[in-house]
Amino acid sequence: MRGLTPDYEMKTPKNIKEALQILSTNSGEWQLFAGGTDLMVSYEAGKLTHKKFLNINALHELKGFVVNDQEILIGGGCTFTQIKNHPIIQQEFPLLVNSAEATGAIAIQNRATIGGNIANMSPAADTPPVLIAYNADLILLSSKGYRIVNYTQFHKGYKRADLRADEIIMAIKIHRHQGISHSYYRKVGTRAAQSISKVCLAGVACVFRGQNIEWIQIGLGSVAPIPMQAIQTEHFLNEKDLTHENIQQARNILMDEIHPIDDIRSEAKYRKTVAGNLLTEFLESLKK
Ligand SMILES: Cc1cc2nc3c(=O)[nH]c(=O)nc-3n(C[C@H](O)[C@H](O)[C@H](O)COP(=O)(O)OP(=O)(O)OC[C@H]3O[C@@H](n4cnc5c(N)ncnc54)[C@H](O)[C@@H]3O)c2cc1C
Structure with missing residues (x-):
């Protein structure tokens, strides 16, 4: 059964620093809310595990792409529409375009983020197989600093992964020039x-x-x-x-x-x- 809206609280931090601070002081109490396309389904079904949500959807620190000679960094808050439209991704990482296009339909792709897709930990999600194939790394940020986890080592069991409650998936890093034919x-x-x-x-x-x-x-x-x-x-x-x-x-x-x-x-x-x-x-x- 659907959840009751007044039972829930949503806070929108001004920047990533504030988001990390809230996560660190109330470890486990707040759940991140990005595009909300998975969380709103749980809400409708009355299956949300948390009452407090931290809206990270507008945080610009999670939004962009960084490209240098060696790698591309995709912000954890990038949507599948942004990913499939990025010129370097189109040229060098076509499987990410394929998986973005296979995710839901246009409205979902406009809203759903790659960080949310990863953190939702569904074995049926469409982008994780691509991250495995490209040997991607995850950059995880907390108030203590950052750490890098190779995506092939991230999942530990059904809906369990190497991601702490005080961490945000900041970016996904993929090496360019892997010699893929x-x-x-x-x-x-x-x-x-x-x-x-x-x-x-x-x-x-x-x-x-x-x-x-x-x-x-x-x-x-x-x-x-x-x-x-x-x-x-x-x-x-x-x-x-x-x-x-x-x-x-x-x-x-x-x-x-x-x-x-x-x-x-x-x-x-x-x-x-x-x-x-x-x-x-x-x-x-x-x-x-
Ligand atoms: C109609 C419909 C069709 C869909 N079709 C597909 C499909 O074809 N393929 C597919 O793979 N998925 C599909 N989905 C699922 C969903 O759209 C994706 O998993 C999406 O990428 C989730 O991203 P989000 O930003 O909406 O996540 P949210 O719902 O905001 O969050 C999902 C989870 O991730 C956590 N989270 C979000 N961002 C971060 C972050 N940066 N760091 C750490 N944790 C974070 C949240 O706390 C939550 O636990 C569909 C959903 C709907 C409603």
Whole structure:
């Protein structure tokens, strides 16, 4: 049942310093509120865990992009519309454009932030597999300073992650010039828009002459309790030739490595088969 508005409090800090100060003095009492697209669904369902919200949606410190020769930093408060329209992202990180476009529909993309997508910790979210593929780092800020966590190490279990209640996801850092020759993204859902994925696979690779995989990195959504890196499949594929046998074996390894569940959107068996099909499609595309 829907929550009652007067039961809740919303505070809008003037700047990030004030936000961090409030979070540090009342650790755990205040919950961050960015675009609100996940939180408002919980509100409607009467499932909010907190009564006090810190509105960080207007904080300019979380909004921009910083680009230098080595990396791009995407502010945790950037929306998916801002991300998909950024020229460097369009040129160098097309999978982020793909995942932004696959998120909800235009109205959601205008409002939903990448920091909120990460902090919501859904195993079915569309951008986390891309952050795994690009080996992104998270910059987490608290009143004590900042720390950097590699995104592949961030999730610790279903809806548990290496993120303290007094921390804000300040930015996502991705290295440029990774030597990627091929990239692939596919979300399988019930519809093209406004659907939660049944399976999502994002992958990048460096391939020599359409024949030999120098290295490969693969992220998946909706196939485990957390957004998952296909480590065993990657280990098998690194430095392998793109033969029919190797592609078949990689498919089998991936299907053993993932642990999807039956739920209202799909069945575990279907998800395994689809994940195998997506990997095959990705690997076949590396020959071109
Ligand atoms: C109709 C609809 C369709 C949707 N479709 C998709 C979809 O296709 N794919 C998909 O992945 N998601 C989808 N979503 C979910 C949602 O839009 C995304 O997860 C979105 O990115 C959440 O961002 P937000 O800014 O709205 O987060 P909020 O709702 O404001 O917050 C979500 C969580 O993140 C925390 N948080 C927010 N910002 C930060 C920060 N900077 N640092 C630390 N913690 C933070 C909040 O405290 C909260 O726990 C959909 C939602 C709706 C309502």
